[in-house]
Amino acid sequence: MGKKGDLSNFERGMVVGARRAGLSISQSQLLGFSRTTISRVYKEWCEKGKTSSMRQSYGQKCLVDARGQRRMGRLIQADRRATLTEITTSYNRGMQQSICETTTRTTLRRMGYNSKRPHRVPLISTTNRKKRLQFARAHQNWTVEDWKNVVWSDESRFLLRHSVWGMFSWHTLGPLVPIGHRLNATAYLSIVSDHGHPFMTTMYPSSDGYFQQDNAPCHKARIISNWFLEHDNEFTVIKWPPQSPDLNPIEHLWDVVERELRALDVHPTNLHQLQDAILSILANISKECFQHLVESMPRRIKAVLKAKGGQTQY
Template sequence: MPKLSEDRIADVLALLDSRLSYRQIAKRTGLSIGSISNIRAQYRPDIENLPAGRPPVLSPADVRHAQRLICSGKADTATKATSILRNITNKSFEPQTLRNALKKSGMKAVVKRKAPLLTKRHRRDRLDWAIAHQHWTLDDWKRVFWSDETKINRFGSDGRQWVWKQTGEPLNPRLVQDTVKYGGGSIMVWGCMTWEGTGSAVKIDGIMDGPLYTQILEEDLRASCEEHGRQLSDIIFQQDNDSKHRSRIATNWFQDNGVEVMDWPARSPDLNPIEHLWDHIKRKLAEYEEHPRGILELWDRVQEVWRNIPPEVCQNLIASMPRRVQAVIKAKGGHTKY
């Protein structure tokens, strides 16, 4: 390379400091790309590598704008955000371009979680409940008997199941979720738990109304208390606001037996730790290598899994109550991660 004057070298260094590409500097100075590279290696060895290839269609400001559109709820999808940005920036680009930029910025697309619709009244009730219980200690929560009902399918979850797939792996039984016309059957189960462990689990035959629910309370809740050395009058009983739970016959039973029923905000499964106990049970049922041959075998498996739940599982769930309460307060009565 011919010896360059100090002025020419200074011009190249100034252009390098301005973050121009080698090609742009070569066009301005008439020097070869090799000469510019040598100058950089000698005088600017620590300068960051310049981005190679085609410049990005979306500027950092465009990506930040897309993030604001998504985080504010004005655009749920990359397709919607792309449509809005096209009108604002007059740039032509595809939704996949924006998806790539959002991924690079640290965002990722996830399946929306299903959760009960919360109106302003629901949010206010949830927040009021959380504030009323924010100073409860673990000993307070230990007094609560948690209850709920759930549906358990013979052929597993109603929702999507995920599996890892190798590149180019053909369709095979491992990648298929078995289905049966009309679902293959299911059972409804009522259960309760407390700090000492699980209580009774009951298979519900037919439609559960007020009288049947009261029968479960009389036989199975009472038996659960006796199993754990508790008196009905000493516990706080949690149930949701289903009409059969609030029926006159059930209300009279609670009053006659001196059972304190916890006030419960509507549409708040995230506050009930037994919901996660059902998840635990369904994961254990999914570990069986073969599907149950019928409803009776499904119930046998449910009972076996229920009996083998260690008290520590219930205790870990109940110990999360202070965190759940604080999460509702932080969300101002809105949805929580639970």
């Protein structure tokens, strides 16, 4: 069952952001909250523009009240591609008290919105559609118990043009490794040998664990393949289909981290501060959150089968 009770401001923003992005209540449950909680929080936002669990009792008076937030929400729905300048200009028309772009940005973050550059989802090639379909068929009978044996890994770029590498399984979050440069095969070998290997052998001492990685060039290098062959008696590397971020639940975990990073009052200014901030965020993510992500795997597989290897809603 999902979490109940009052949520933090960030968790409320997660719920509102997920629903405004078009996710159903069932899909939003991947965040780890109950259907009742998701419905209540989203209703409060729609009716009152409320994303905070407590009243603001200090600091500068908010220039955009609940009514103003609803007005801003309507402007966004009318044009999802509007820039911050365009939203501010449209909002100020007919208003007695105008606001600046900084206030607009702060209000949007409070409402659960994040600015993103519009981009096209790359089309999945015919060859890769077949590989995705083959993978889904090979794993269509896997249960949640089977997926609990998988460790998910990925690199993700956050602020400052810096990246981190992380991993997690049903049981726990794994190590977080900062990457201060372009990741090559040699650097990746150090990561999997120094961090991935101990995690796998500790979590799955019976050698029944599976290690997941995507098809980044450095992951497919000869020295990496040879290293995995040397350790194939300790764990199995999943043959991952290309163009399949929708199948990897760690992508959703990175989304949670990125939203909270952008909501920080003081943003990190260097790689060390960024690592500390991400570690702090991960430490406060409930175990139920990433367990729900693993539980979504049978549904993701079914979605790929239904799409005949094509793109899915995930």
